[in-house]
């Protein structure tokens with residue numbers, strides 16, 4: 001969207017309002033977290049946020065509001081390329097309804113709607129169908145700027161180790177290849193939807209030469225597929241977005257194969273987007289959490305009408321149901337695909353088959369993932385509800401903390417908070433979800449604030465005993481009295 005001069009002024013006015021509104025809700029405004037230092041005298045970071053996408057941004061915003069200011073955000077990608085939006089998210093608009101809020105943390109002037117209206121007016125908002133992807137990225141970058149958040153781009157977390165009572169994160173600066181060891185009290189992994197495991201590809205496809213296939217999460221040279229026959233496997237939004245991108249790039253044809261007998265068109269997110277479920281799912285007992293998630297995670301997330309229309313309008317698009325790929329075989333320059341309903345030939349395959357959960361596969365969690373409690377360690381579902389896939393999800397504590405698989409073997413794991421799709425079994429929609437952010441982020445940050453306070457209770461007690469600032473001085477008395485505005489600054 002282009003901005004007019006007036007629109008530009010609208011944003012400036014909004015930014016002024018942001019400054020004023022944040023000042024109005026800044027109470028209590030002083031730093032309060034007890035500074036910790038290591039032997040060489042350097043200050044321990046209170047929180048290291050890994051991932052500067054929408055999740056990391058919202059977490060930093062929430063920490064700032066709680067006056068936990070000694071944090072850093074690192075992200076391995078280049079600035080503006082955090083998350084999937086500018087790389088493999090191949091859709092024009094977000095799939096969520098435009099009314100969704102999240103990183104604003106319920107401050108009206110920080111909502112997407114406020115940002116949009118400041119530039120395009122209220123009537124443009126009224127007529128807007130869905131949020132354009134580019135606008136979502138621009139909004140997130142705007143939010144980062146007006147909140148004064150700094151993301152250290154090009155820095156990758158490579159390892160986490162315990163250093164009682166802290167954690168040490170090895171963070172590589174990708175430009176200089178320099179490795180920094182960051183000592184932190186808490187580490188939040190806001191590393192994205194797939195980052196608690198790996199993108200999954202059916203083994204029959206994985207065995208093929210790479211020139212014949214790609215996963216939807218990868219870079220794909222669609223221009224090189226012009227005129228070619230493309231087969232796509234998957235029934236989710238990403239499979240359809242990739243099919244549409246291929247069609248728009250002028251491929252010869254796209255056959256999209258859905259393994260199930262019918263395409264799922266019911267969107268479970270519509271049902272579950274209410275405060276009880278989004279805010280309190282984690283309080284249910286294991287049996288209920290398992291039952292709900294066994295049902296919800298076995299459904300594909302349905303996609304909006306626009307995604308369907310984007311492929312359906314092409315005459316060279318075909319969808320086959322009951323068409324899982326039993327076998328694939330290279331025949332000259334093409335691949336023959338066998339499905340229960342018959343064979344098909346394609347020049348290039350794209351798989352949109354989601355991801356698999358397994359923390360131990362993550363390089364940055366080497367030596368950590370294996371020690372983490374999974375659902376299969378803590379809960380045995382009744383007959384009829386077995387699901388090994390769900391059993392691989394981490395079993396998180398009530399503040400998103402990793403828990404040790406074997407008692408007393410790795411208590412330090414609780415200092416790591418997992419805010420990715422891996423949290424879904426324990427919390428329902430939470431990490432890596434816009435819809436749940438307004439509930440999940442404050443809860444995550446409350447847990448951190450609670451720990452930072454409780455772990456230093458002795459220090460807070462001694463501080464209270466030493467707190468001798470009178471409210472006022474008697475006439476002629478020398479010394480300092482408390483300021484009119486109550487500020488405690490211990491940072």
Ligand SMILES: Cc1cc2nc3c(=O)[nH]c(=O)nc-3n(C[C@H](O)[C@H](O)[C@H](O)COP(=O)(O)OP(=O)(O)OC[C@H]3O[C@@H](n4cnc5c(N)ncnc54)[C@H](O)[C@@H]3O)c2cc1C
Pocket residue numbers: 050051052053054055056074075076077081082083084085088089090093094095096155156157158190191192193195238364419420431432433434435
């Ligand atoms: C294609 C696609 C489309 C989606 N569309 C929607 C939608 O329309 N509506 C909706 O509600 N949700 C959608 N989602 C789900 C979700 O909102 C997004 O995945 C969103 O990006 C999650 O935000 P995040 O901040 O948790 O993770 P991300 O945005 O993925 O950010 C994670 C960041 O962590 C960084 N990182 C990862 N590992 C490391 C490391 N070791 N060291 C340093 N940095 C690291 C990455 O570089 C990345 O920038 C979509 C997801 C995908 C994949």
